[in-house]
Amino acid sequence: MYDVFFQKFNEKISLTEQEENFIRQYLTPKKLRKRQYLLQEGDICKSIALLEKGSMRSYLVDPAGQEHITAFALEGWTIGDLSSFHSELPSTQNIDALEDCELVLISKSAHDELLRTMPKYETYFRLLITDAYLALQKRTLSMISLSLDDRYKAFMESYPNIAQRVPQHMIASYMGLSPETLSRIRSRINTSK
Amino acid sequence: MYDVFFQKFNEKISLTEQEENFIRQYLTPKKLRKRQYLLQEGDICKSIALLEKGSMRSYLVDPAGQEHITAFALEGWTIGDLSSFHSELPSTQNIDALEDCELVLISKSAHDELLRTMPKYETYFRLLITDAYLALQKRTLSMISLSLDDRYKAFMESYPNIAQRVPQHMIASYMGLSPETLSRIRSRINTSK
DNA sequence: GCCTGATCTTGACCAAAATCAATAGAATTT
DNA sequence: AAATTCTATTGATTTTGGTCAAGATCAGGC
Structure with a gap:
């Protein structure tokens, strides 16, 4: 269980078995059926999710009622509304499953506690968000140039x-x-x- | 010296005087005249800069030779090509001064050493890049929606x-x-x- | 197995932004 | 102070992508 999660983690920061088990306590598995929501506009994003299996998307609805997909996620990718997760304010995004999915969730409180108690987790997360920033930057630059x-x-x-x-x-x-x-x-x- | 840098740092993570002085060793001041380059396409981005004073921009040149501004920076903002800084590969961006500037530089080696030795620096940097990600996301979402x-x-x-x-x-x-x-x-x- | 809905393509038309061009005002340089 | 460069606006024209509409193909549900 959580195979993909720990594989991805170890690609960034390698963990001992004890450390894996320590983190394991903070993780929650979740299954979603195709078309099922993980997050809806107005909800507070209470956890970030790593996909063990399946595919998802996040999207937002503009003032004219049109949907715009803001992100995709496949196996091994992380998804969630970081803005809402970070601020604990209602999200403007929707996240749903494009196929049946298996997820690993880290709740905000688990995340905060891991950051406080486990330096390797902070490093992992720093690298994760650095990658996310770089990918987003590539996307933005391609849009303007x-x-x-x-x-x-x-x-x-x-x-x-x-x-x-x-x-x-x-x-x-x-x-x-x-x-x-x-x-x-x-x-x-x-x-x- | 470095007043703006430490003010911004303390807004994220508060430092004791000793900690400030510890970090201080790793910082380098730099002045740029208006129109002067901090980074040119093809260079490796060897440091990230915080603006104490002045304003800067980064831009890239597309295949047709047209310039596209990718970022601005004012007092208290951080600028640099994170992609090149992180990968140590040549940058595709140019960064220059829009006004006379005073900068604080953190070199890649200083950055790496601070990450290794000082947990508060890693936390600072994690929060910095989280903010950068959120700002970029806001920009990207406004472009599509x-x-x-x-x-x-x-x-x-x-x-x-x-x-x-x-x-x-x-x-x-x-x-x-x-x-x-x-x-x-x-x-x-x-x-x- | 048929039917419905989703997906993709193509065409005609329209709206929006880019380009080209001219002008005028500000700001810098000499 | 004059000259040059930079900056912003406005108009005419062209290009590009959006919208509307129709048709074809495919997949999943009953």
């Missing part, structure tokens, strides 16, 4: 596994495009090579 | 002090717009109220 065609190519290179598992219109939403435009980008790219 | 008018309003609310010190065409660049479009957004907003 690349053509649509290049942005799509960059997305496909960075996340080929997402493209395989997620419908195309959701990728369009993630990129801030209409599904029709993404379809046209694809046909443009395919004919030009 | 808001109208241009709302994005501009949100920018002005979040960073009124940037708008006061930075020419408008740079704000347009930061937002990924042409200067003409930003000018038209402004006139639209001004006439409608």
Whole structure:
């Protein structure tokens, strides 16, 4: 149990068996059915989740009622609304399962206690959020500096596994495009090579 | 010396005088004239900088030769290319001074040693990068979900002090717009109220 | 196995932003 | 003080992506 979680943890900071067992007490397993919510707009995000299995997305709804996907997650990825988790204020995001999922949850109180008592956990989390920052920065820079065609190519290179598992219109939403435009980008790219 | 640096540090984690002096050894002051580079594309980002005084920007140049501003920094803000700093690979960004600046630098080796030896530094840095992540996320979400008018309003609310010190065409660049479009957004907003 | 709903593509049309161009006012430099 | 450069605005035109609509394919539910 928690195999993927500890594998990912050990990639950043290696743990002894005792340390793994210490952390284990703070973890909670959770299963979600496809389409089930982990978090809904207005909720406070009380835990961050690592996916052992399945796929998820987070999205927000704009003033005009349109959904915009803000993130995807696959096995081994972490998902949650860090803003709400950190501030303990209601979230503006929704997170739900795209497939049946198995998760590992760390509650806010467990997280805070691990930060206080276990330096390796703080290091793990610092590295985790550094990676998240770098990935987000890459996304943001591609949005301001690349053509649509290049942005799509960059997305496909960075996340080929997402493209395989997620419908195309959701990728369009993630990129801030209409599904029709993404379809046209694809046909443009395919004919030009 | 380093007043702003320690003020910002203490806002996150409070330090004793001894701790301040311990950190002080690892810091280097630097002055930059307006238009002077802190980092150029191809350089490895060897230190992160906190601005004691002045203002800076970072930008990148796209394949078509066009500049895109990726970040601004004012007094008390931290700037640098975290991607290059972290990976020790050449940067794709340029960072230069918009006004005469006074900086505090932490080199990569100083940073690594502080992380190893001083838990409070690691906590400080974790909180710093968490804030950076949250700010970047806010920016990214506004790019995919808001109208241009709302994005501009949100920018002005979040960073009124940037708008006061930075020419408008740079704000347009930061937002990924042409200067003409930003000018038209402004006139639209001004006439409608 | 059929039906419904979801997904993707393509076309026609429209709206929004980029580009090109001209102007004028500010700020720096000499 | 004059000259040069930087900055912002406005108009005309072009390009790009969004919206609306129709049709085709596929998957899952009954």
